[in-house]
Amino acid sequence: MSQPAPKSSRIRDLLTKPIRLPQWFASRRSATDPRVFSFNDERDSVVNEVSARVVAQCLGPRLEFLINDSAHREIERLEKQKDDEAREWLGFWRTVVRKLARMTETERHEVLRQIVEPMARDVAGNFDPRVYSFAQKVIPGLIAGVMNPKQLMVDAASVRKLGAERLVSLTGHLDEMHALAQIGTVIVVPTHSSNLDSLAIGESLARENLPPVVYGAGKNLFTNPIISFFMHNLGAYRIDRRIKSQIYKQVLKTYSCVMIERGYHSLFFPGGTRSRSGMLEGRLKLGLAGTAVEAYARNAIRAKSRGEAPRPIFFVPVTINYALVLEAESLVEDYLKEKGQARYIIEDDEFSQLDRWLAFFRRLTSYGAACVLRYGPAIDPFGNRVDAQGRSLAPDGRVIDPVSYVTHRGEPVLDPARDAAYTRDLGRELVEHYRRETVIMTTQLVAHVLFRKLVRETPGVDLFGRVRRRGEITWDHAEYVTCYRETLGRLRALQEQGEVHLNSYLETDSAERSLERALEAWDGYHTRTMARVADGQIVIEDPALLLYYQNRLVPFAERIAGEGDERAAIEIAALAGGQ
Structure with a gap:
């Protein structure tokens, strides 16, 4: 069975194609550049590793079920969409359903590869240091100009500062985060109230000269070409919440795991989606966060074979606290209708309405520190507090070795059931941190x-x-x-x-x-x-x-x-x- 040829539009190709930096730019990189600056050079390697790992995980007695599950779910989704993606893929999935029962194991293996590879490539993001540099210099000023256009004409530099520092206040354990980012891989785990959250986190990291992070973003946020261009070239990888197949979920988790293993600082929203009620998250969706435990175990296995200590992984809880929430009216309406889980993606809220953006930002100009980001103390993947040297601490203050959590009979091993239990403990610890750091x-x-x-x-x-x-x-x-x-x-x-x-x-x-x-x-x-x-x-x-x-x-x-x-x-x- 041949894989359908892609028919994406020119705009989509431009937005999703990795930007290869010219040789003159690559030669100017230094050893102190953030890890993510070199991501585009190994993007294909990441996609290939993710694809190979997911294919290997799906092989076995459940392979026919997994392919059948994906095919039926995708046919149901695409028949409702009736768009270019449906025209591109419906024929493929219908053919899979029609022929699956008669396929040999080799043919099923090939179909699985045809399913996984496009998924992994569609998920994978890009990172262009030129776009990052441009965004740092221009976007805060543009936002501030929307809020105060008259002042922008007088003094652009002061307005840029107003846009970032007057409205967004940073507090908490920032010095500790600076130290940990040099020692290991940092995973920022904020509360989630608005689609502005990832912008607020990104601005706070840039202001503090902390390294940028990769993060998952709903594919619905990539519909605006301008926003899509910046998100896709600043580390965001795409999560299509319309796809419900187990294979796709495995691709997402494996992509996250591989990125953490390779030392890319990351951002997760453990709440999964924006809080419809406005409450602090009390029940977390820990699928992606759980990949950090697996990543640590895999790194520990590799490090053991080399006689080294594994690279540490740190979770940094962050509360994002708004005086005014852009999408509050739509979110609370969804909450009261008890359709939060049913709709899951709100595509018609204030985030997509330019006039509401203008009203929102203009109101904030009279409200200093309208958003407070509080960075909490870091913890390891097993919920233990860590010190500024990156050492895991027991409740009584003793230094403990986190490798012991993934060790069996003296050797670090992979154990999904064990890791799931650790992830639940991590979730409970994050909920407590959110409450205290509010x-x-x-x-x-x-x-x-x-x-x-x-x-x-x-x-x-x-x-x-x-x-x-x-x-x-x-x-x-x-x-x-x-x-x-x-x-x-x-x-x-x-x-x-x-x-x-x-x-x-x-x-x-x-x-x-x-x-x-x-x-x-x-x-x-x-x-x-x-x-x-x-x-x-x-x-x-x-x-x-x-x-x-x-x-x-x-x-x-x-x-x-x-x-x-x-x-x-x-x-x-x-x-x-x-x-």
Whole structure:
């Protein structure tokens, strides 16, 4: 059976074809360049290794089932799409279904290769140092220019600085990350609220002179040619969430594993997709994160044969904390419709609407530190804390050897069942880090205090009944101020215990100013009014959006509730069970 000839458009070819650097540029590379700068030179090698490994893993008694599973799932998907990809591949998959039962093992092996190789090549990204250099110099200024075009004409350099440093604040264990990036392979694992997250992480790494990372991005984000060009040439590899076959999932995992084995710093979103509810991730999708455990075991086996220590692998949890979320309205609507898992990919949200981008960024110009990225302490693939020298530490502070976790009878070995257990432990540890490294923003605290009042005033009403109470609940402004101050005091106590962090505005603004700041941010961007003040009363107008922003405080709801709010806090805390 021959493989169908590709019929991709010229634009797609331009966006996905690796850019080969000229010899004069390659000669200027230095030993201190980030590892990813040389990725395009070994891209074919990576794809070939991924393909060979996946083919080997699929051979055996389950081969016919795996091919049949892929064929039926792809036929179902492509018949719905009715696009160029469908015209290119439907004939191939229908032929596979028709002939599979009569194929010899050799023929099935060849069909498997024809399936895996295009998948691996489609997933693999590129990295062009020229595009990276251009993006570092130009994109922050362009974004800042959108936010403040008049100032751009006066002083482009200051506007560029405004676009990066005024709006995105960096904090946490950054010095430690600098040291670890020189010692081993770093895997950045952030929370996920917006499609802007990968841009925010990339900008923060560039600002700190940390090496760039490779990362998986939904293929739906590559539909815009300009965004696609930058993402595809800055380390992003494509994940097509429409493809449900087990072979494709194995390709994704193997690609991630091979990249980590080869020492490429990486970025995963363990939540899998953006948090529809606005809550911190409590249940993680650890398929890609689990590849780090396998990668470490494979490296340990190779290192043992050479009499060396394996290259360390470090996970760095990051919380991305927004005062205003670009796609909040679409996300919370999806959450409330309970279609998050069913839709999985939202293609018509604010991220794809230029006018919403403009409104979003313009609102942020009046809100300094509108996004806070907090880099948490690093851990090894088995959940152990590591020090600045990259040594794994036991809970009592003793230095331990992580190789012992993948060793059996004195030799490092591959053991998928064992590695799956370690990955679950890693996931639980990441969830705890996310909670402790959260930075509470003014909009989130104001929303929580208002939503808790709504819950208190609607006993016995379920969540969906409450979000329909638009304009029905009012609250005396002076009473709100008292409640806000008490709640903030309890949050400060949690901060002193190392349980959470507060944005700088919460440390300096009065209760009155905090409310004003939140209302200004919401009213200047969201299409629906969330709350308003009239005649000394606060009127709750959009409980659904309040729910979204207050959900960041769900883990702390019971500990920051005052007298009379205990029952409401219990109900709010219970929302976490519905993730």
